[in-house]
Amino acid sequence: MTSYARVDFQTDQEVRWCPGCGDYTILASVQNFMANAGIEREKVVFVSGIGCAARFPYYMNVYGMHGIHGRAPAIATGVAITNPDLSVWVVGGDGDLLSIGGNHLIHAIRRNLDLTILLFNNQIYGLTKGQYSPTSEPGKATKSSPAGSIDHAFNPVSLALGAEASFVARTLDMDRKHTTAILQAAHEHRGSAVIEIYQNCNVFNDKAFIQLTGKTERYANRIDLVHGAPIIFGAQKEKAVVWAGGRAEIVDRAAVNPSDIIVHDAHAPDASAAFALSRLSHGPYGPTPIGIFRSVRRPVYDKVLDEEVAMSKAARGDGDLKALVTSLGTWTVD
Amino acid sequence: MTSYARVDFQTDQEVRWCPGCGDYTILASVQNFMANAGIEREKVVFVSGIGCAARFPYYMNVYGMHGIHGRAPAIATGVAITNPDLSVWVVGGDGDLLSIGGNHLIHAIRRNLDLTILLFNNQIYGLTKGQYSPTSEPGKATKSSPAGSIDHAFNPVSLALGAEASFVARTLDMDRKHTTAILQAAHEHRGSAVIEIYQNCNVFNDKAFIQLTGKTERYANRIDLVHGAPIIFGAQKEKAVVWAGGRAEIVDRAAVNPSDIIVHDAHAPDASAAFALSRLSHGPYGPTPIGIFRSVRRPVYDKVLDEEVAMSKAARGDGDLKALVTSLGTWTVD
Amino acid sequence: MDSDHSPVNPVTEAPGAAATNGGVRVDRADRMVIRFAGDSGDGMQLAGNRFTDAAAIFGNDLATLPTFPAEIRAPAGTLPGVSSFQIQIADWDILTPGDRPGVLVAMNPAALKVHLKDLRDGGVLIINKEAFDERNLYKAGFESNPVEDGTLSGYDLHAVPMQTLTKAAVKGTGVSGRAVLRSKNFLALGLILWMFGRDTKVTEAWVAKKFAKLEAVKNANLAALKAGYNYGITTGSFARQIEVSPADLPPGTYTNVNGNAALSWGLIAGAQLAGLPLFYASYPITPASEILHELVRHRNFGVKTFQAEDEIAAAGAALGAAFAGSLSVTGTSGPGLSLKGETISLALMTELPMVIVDVQRGGPSTGLPTKPEQSDLFLAVWGRHGESPLPVLAASSPSDAFEVAIEACRLALKYMTPVILLSDGYIATGSEPWRLPDMDALPDLAAPLASGPNAGDRFLPYLRDIETMARPWAIPGIPGLEHRVGGLEKEEVTGNVSYDPANHQLMTDVRAWKIANIANDIPDVEVDDPDGADLLVLSWGSTFSAVRAGVGNARNQGVSVAYARIRYLSPFPANMATVLSSYRQVLVPELNMGQLSRMIKAEFVTPVLSVNKVEGQPFTATEIADEIMKVMGQ
């Protein structure tokens, strides 16, 4: 294991987000995580699209590509397929990955490419100066929706699960410890790992996540999902989550039998329970689960393809050009 | 109500699918449904992408556009917004709507445009002569995957639910009665109604749905979802579906308490139960639910936008060009 | 550069006269370029825009050039974080925001660093003295303090303690903490207003309205504004005022408008004139987003806007809306136009009316997103698979965008075709006084709307108008007109799918002919050539203003030169060949590497001279004049 400090993952480029932007905290978390985990710098590739979040690669002293808007998952797919030994990371905003890039995202998830996907959800278009995004709450007044947005929002966790995700988690920019734990788990996961990071855009959508980060609000609203642990929350852990006919329901802990409280199983083969938990909130309005919703093993696209090549070579021998061009039959003219 | 016969919905264009293709049956179902329901022809618009399925509009004597590959939901969005009084239908294959068109599909669903979306799922690319599609089962040998596909497949119902669908159903090309009932319900639904139609491509993927259509197989595998009815199936109705910790499970009916059998609630506000039912099968391998998974009311995009215009006119009066160009202040030079 | 060789005022590099006003020297100038520069957080755009309004209402002619950093808020105090706003005001019909400022306001060292090189020798330099501390000097890369080390000795320097003044002014208004200093742009603005002899009324009214709901902020800004103004009056150190008289503009009612707004209004006008609802679908992208922001505010005109999931969806929705009977528009910038090609091609095949607006920026790829360029011309004219001709128009100035937008709508509707309308970042965000046209005299726009069957009791969707070759537009909802269109080749007349070889040739020819024929329905190129020049300077788009000004300069230097602009780039106006052949030399300045030049050569097989620049900035009049002089061998 190589030994690094955070500065080893910093570049000489000035970080150019707005002062106070949540992106700074995430950058610090990622750099620290990589340094501490001793990830070899030269094996890391960051791919992004366009947006404030998407400038991330410029600040990571690893291999990186600042791509075009929405296409990072596709670009990263090519990177991972070419070299399955690399640690490939995708960074993008809610516009980048869910609006223009939505299709590439769900297909990368479905195929289970070995990618760690950091979705910086600030529920706004930052870089283009404040239009609503696919995660903006309905009614939001923005430059492109002065009378309030009439778009219903995606729930990124639900969407990822609907797209067959093998790993989905949610964390908060401000909670660096939590972020780090999730990064660790995602990094260890083989396959597409989607991390929705609630990220504060203090310029165009300040305090969007106050219910989860506010000193007073957070106790009532933050539901920590921990694999193997009962799902309980609240300032006094007075709330619990139970099953109610195919959906998850929040109840007073005192009102239910402790054995009825859901024990979170992130490894359940069936994604239904994870999906049900994701429906507890839509955007962080009221009690909202944080943590790993789902983490299961599935064949990893780039690895399987690599094996196919190896197997084909083993079975048929290394390709021979002469044999190839004569394979349809030949005749000779003398 | 106008009185029509099926022929009123037929065009003078020769229908050009392969003999035996499931598309014929669906066409007949749709034409009959429209004639019987007395839908005014001039108010109907069919929009499609490219593919075998997507040739549908040519055969419907209504307004229609055979679009470009994958873009039908986007095109239909413009139609619906311009005139919310129209009955707008989208037709496409699994490649058209889930591969290249996946993003437009999930965004149309999320916004809840008033569209009826017919997804002809034959689990193959028909028109381009037999490559695997996003719904093809892993391992499928096709022209582009001679050694078997290594793509994990989408479950279109799960994906639609993950994308916030207000109406999702599944039906079978061969079962015209069932198809008609679903068409009726979808047509009555306000908002995006997604119907996955299992459609047999007898040329490139024959018998893909044999487990649901085969004379012997179907009894064991077809789970009919009926709102308000317990979910039981099997030749002797000997099987039932129950909740098992956040997921749906198939059990012997005799082994469970009848009150534990799920009573299907298509109108449940929470999509979790519908999602769990969608996970019972992945592609029609083994017992597979058919019918309406979910049908709930949500604001309809095109209607809300239309109201916004009306309200703005009511509040501010019809727009006046002179007032507009002088709105930033003027000065006069004489 | 000046015709009469009178002594040149260093501030304007134009002839002027000086007088005094109570001890203060008053320079008279016919034009003046002022640049506000500061950190992105310093509110320079706001100050610039407010000054623009005051100047406009006073009656100056003007042109503006805002420049933003690419980042939303680059770190405070750094070079990339600098934001600026340039305005030229004049007492005559000027055309450009000016080449080099005579007055520069620099709110911090970074702003000074970036902009000082442009300030005219002897020009007025106003700095926010207190921002020149160690930290900021370091961030801007100054090794020593330019205020003290003699760097600025060639300028008329005014080091103003803006922070102290602002703090003092806003005391008691209720703002506190970091918010206090936010008002310092109003302080600077007040000072500049005084300097140019404008009063503060127009600005006060604006502040009162804008911050009506934020009492404290309103009062702080008003206080700072007055403090700045009074600083000018009372400070002996500030012994200079500049007078630019109202311009002698043609009589009429004027407003001050930027290109994106004018273009938006043109689209609204187009829809009204056609009696159709306007549908605008877009995915946000700099510098086109403001068209969406503008249009969404005008629902009472029947405008429906749609923020799509991407550019392809926006184009698709616009096409669907066109099919359903809207006047359909989709707007974007270069990367988005690259994405819309396939859908535009379908619009062309289905022959539906649609306007595609491309507000060009620096390319390729993401390029220089906040800078203007004219490098999407090829893409617009030739950038689709298959034979895909369509009309391409370009706006040449902010106010021209209004007219060109209407014209794009007219052609789209009359000929049932997608039309591409090119603007650019310079036009989009720059503003100029616009003499309002007579709204009642705007043309009626008509489309070949079908109201019933056109062949006995049948409706044939590709039975064309014999004059325009447009097919009829049958809008869903009308019984008897049910029909299908699509992207496969269509059979003539019936519109059915056809794989017939001869039909494909025929339809390809008809589509080409339909567009080529538009040359007979558009105005000829107008050449300004008072005295039979040998050299024609031909421009398109925003380059026009620099060309007109540059030609003016050259003429002032005694050179005979003609100029014209092309608004229609496809098809070219009918007299293009004649115009080109009337000059010994044709010079084509473009903010690209020669796209129109190549198009002219391809079409008319005649040589042209190209002047090219891709620096993310418009041509200056001087550059054009210099090039003319070079060609003329002077």
Added chain:
Amino acid sequence: MDSDHSPVNPVTEAPGAAATNGGVRVDRADRMVIRFAGDSGDGMQLAGNRFTDAAAIFGNDLATLPTFPAEIRAPAGTLPGVSSFQIQIADWDILTPGDRPGVLVAMNPAALKVHLKDLRDGGVLIINKEAFDERNLYKAGFESNPVEDGTLSGYDLHAVPMQTLTKAAVKGTGVSGRAVLRSKNFLALGLILWMFGRDTKVTEAWVAKKFAKLEAVKNANLAALKAGYNYGITTGSFARQIEVSPADLPPGTYTNVNGNAALSWGLIAGAQLAGLPLFYASYPITPASEILHELVRHRNFGVKTFQAEDEIAAAGAALGAAFAGSLSVTGTSGPGLSLKGETISLALMTELPMVIVDVQRGGPSTGLPTKPEQSDLFLAVWGRHGESPLPVLAASSPSDAFEVAIEACRLALKYMTPVILLSDGYIATGSEPWRLPDMDALPDLAAPLASGPNAGDRFLPYLRDIETMARPWAIPGIPGLEHRVGGLEKEEVTGNVSYDPANHQLMTDVRAWKIANIANDIPDVEVDDPDGADLLVLSWGSTFSAVRAGVGNARNQGVSVAYARIRYLSPFPANMATVLSSYRQVLVPELNMGQLSRMIKAEFVTPVLSVNKVEGQPFTATEIADEIMKVMGQ
């Protein structure tokens, strides 16, 4: 059209001689065009391909043209359902599949209806007599039966009871029901093999292998094949055989290959020669899909294929793979190329090697998806936003595609640039004998791979090679070469983001220079001009074979004319200007409305004559010859 004016054989429209072979008349011909036509379900492509193989192995030169209906299986018996396969075989180096067939096999009335007009007067017409029933005649739109009403009197008609013969032949092989008649294409094939004096061995071997696992089908097909052959031998009615001798081709080993396969092999070869893994990303689209189908079968060459969710993803994945060190290719057809523009622009900005294959088809929009056209040239050269120059190459025949693919890889790698390679539907599916090059003599391809820091201990990703101006390619995995690239304008040398005006101009110039300079690294245009002609016929892409044949025809008629083809369309070869100026007239035939013509005019400001055709079909040699004669005033 014939040089020696000997009596022309109506079947070949070429000079020939007749002999007899046991009472059967044997026509000798130097070339022969045969067309198999039937319902899509009739297996005509299979019959054509088998005949092609037999002819190739016999030693004929040949060229083929398969034509498919757009539908997978249009309703049986209808005109749109007709599928055909044309082959020209010859005893000399022919170039095209021929203009009009001398032998037509029509399996049903619809096939006859569609193809009869092309059959030469007096040509051999073989029909499946029993398919000419009421129902089929009606579906094909015949009012009366052409077999009986005299319509066919001008031809050498053979009405064969193919169904009866087939049924009889396959009896006892175990196939039954509807499957029985499936073998009738083999019956027709057997008959044609007999007619041309080929034995059935090659075909038998193929059938045995292909249907090894389907014993009954195998036997049925073999039985039908022999029955057809024997029908020729035994039937008095069939009193004609045609002999086309082996061609006098240059010595060497030949294979028969279509363009998509040859192109795929060229890509594999390119990767091998560069020592890099090949990555091919594509979204299926006619007529490019077979490249994916071909490449996926060669994993043991280290080929990784990726069927993406759409064309944009395919381009994106290819770009990512290029960044990670693959020889990256993405293939598509016109609509897909329109979609890939934005990503290609990023490849250009990041200066990564990548090949984009466009197998052109009829446009615009979905157009004529199964037909060839050359109308994506503008899109390839000029169809991206911003200033986006890149190399564009075109293959001119199926076998040429191999070489051009290698060349595209070479340029991409050497100059670190995306390269567009144009093919078309005619090249893609048509086949010709290909003399295999010496695989050991293929060039080594090299890329500027970085192995360590290039500036002290720093790695500067935009520090260019001073000769090629290529930047170094640093592949992830190597410590010390960590670097970032992206779509914003890059600072020279460092590759950092830069908004500097002068830098943008510089980088724009460098990118343009790098591509323009490739003109010095590619072969000159070679002109075939034996006797100093005044007229040059200049072609690109698949038009070349018709041009060569057409020029041959014209020369046979005594006209002096030169011809050349351009493989490099951007940049043009260095000697283009000289070549163009060496001829009084230049004729440019294209399957578009004049795109190369316009490019030449734009670049060289010299007039050219265009011959254009967009009918979904290649030029015939006759069309080219006629055009030459017209220009020459003959």
